[in-house]
Amino acid sequence: MTAATTIPEGALAPPGGPKRTLAQALGWAAFALVLAWAWKGADMRPLDLWKDSGNMRIFLAEFFPPDFREWRSYLREMVVTLHIAVWGTVLAVICAVPFGLLSSSNIVPVWVYQPVRRLMDACRAINEMVFAMLFIVAVGLGPFAGVMALWIHTTGTLAKLFSEAVEAIDPRPVEGVRATGASALEEILYGVIPQVMPLWISYSLYRFESNVRSASVVGMVGAGGIGVILYEVIRGFEYAQTCAVMLIIITFVSTIDLVSARFRKLFI
């Protein structure tokens, strides 16, 4: 510090430069502190991986070879998982259209879009698993609880994505429709929807992809599908079967990701 004060004024570096470096250094220091602090909380024990590597090897060996004897029931439940994802996504898309429009600042006044946005935040903030556990209480064990859980969570996500697309539209075509004497609803249908359609389709397909992944997890709390089987085989220490179930999930999810990604490219 004393060194800095002795430098004559004329020799100072351009303003902003050194200050930014100091801010950067502070930022990195803060980041390091957070990491160190979180180390304890997260109970990080990387050495155990090496120390218990023998156990790990035995544990992993139990996964192979995978046991596909029950493959019929795995496939049947995997298809149920897809059904859950399809219905959860379709219902969410249907709800996200009005909710998305109602959370767009260029469509509705502030006293409408602010409350609707907060409602969508709430739908999105809570994980599908939590919703699934709640709906199991409400509608009983089974796939329908999974559909409900995906539906609510996905509505929150899609409504936000949909409204962001709506807020980015070109206002001039909308004004063109308005000039013909169209009603407010016609203005949205003919001026707004055509502009956002490609993005909306792309977002919906993407959410279907992620819902196939989520649907296999919501099953673990009892909401139907392959997740139920996965949970049972893990609890029964049937690692060879666990491996088979996981391979089936990986195959399905990857295939759907690939197909859907190919499909989405058509709309952008």
Add this chain to the structure above:
Amino acid sequence: MANGAALSIAALSKSFGAPQRALSEVTLEMAPGEMVALIGASGSGKSTLLRHISGFVEGDAGSGGVRVGASLMQDKGRVARDIRRLRAEVGFVFQQFNLVGRLTVMTNVLMGQLPRIPAWRSLLGRFTRAERAEAWHAMRSVGIEKLAWQRASTLSGGQQQRVAIARALVQRARIILADEPIASLDPESARNVMEILARINREQGITVLVSLHQVQFARRYCTRTVALRLGEVVYDGPSADLDATMLRRLYGAAVEEMLDGTETIDAVLNDPVVAEGLARAAASA
């Protein structure tokens, strides 16, 4: 007489918060079937005036009424309660065409029917054979019927502007407001669009109020011109009297912007060789 007029504006003022008013006591009356040019440098209030007539913008609280035919569009700074339906009587042609680019030309033109058809049909996008026929007829009258099933975004500027005019025709509007309809077009398309506006005015008796940046187009297509400067009507009379001397008196130094390119464009328009070449190029394209 406000009753018989196609358009009557009484002492309309608008200030957007700035000390300089965007419109200052504008009073204007148009007889049915007239074609009037609205000229002025950029920022003189041409667009603002047209947008007030369609009720897109409200005038100041003390303003007089804006009447289109028998309908009061706005009065004392309040737009009519049923302004959305009243807009059906006013065709609006924009500088940037304002079509929905992802929809077909046909759908863009059919939109002119929206106020007339039952809501359930417009929301399902169902148009009857007769409605399609009317749209087709309007497209033919502006020469774009061959493009009916193309997406509007694939058309050239001149073609898009003709789609916008067809949309106004399908509206069955008795008055068309054109806000700098040729400012974004090349000279040939500009001439073409002005010819179409003049023709529908002449043949169908539709009243046309067209704002223009360049005076020579006003002189060529409109017998009457209204000139704005800083939101005030500074001239309202025969276009023929608007010679360079008159314009210099009205606008001073700003006149250069409005006469800019006059000689070149006039030369292009009047040169038979150039016109023939352009026609041949258009035919081969």
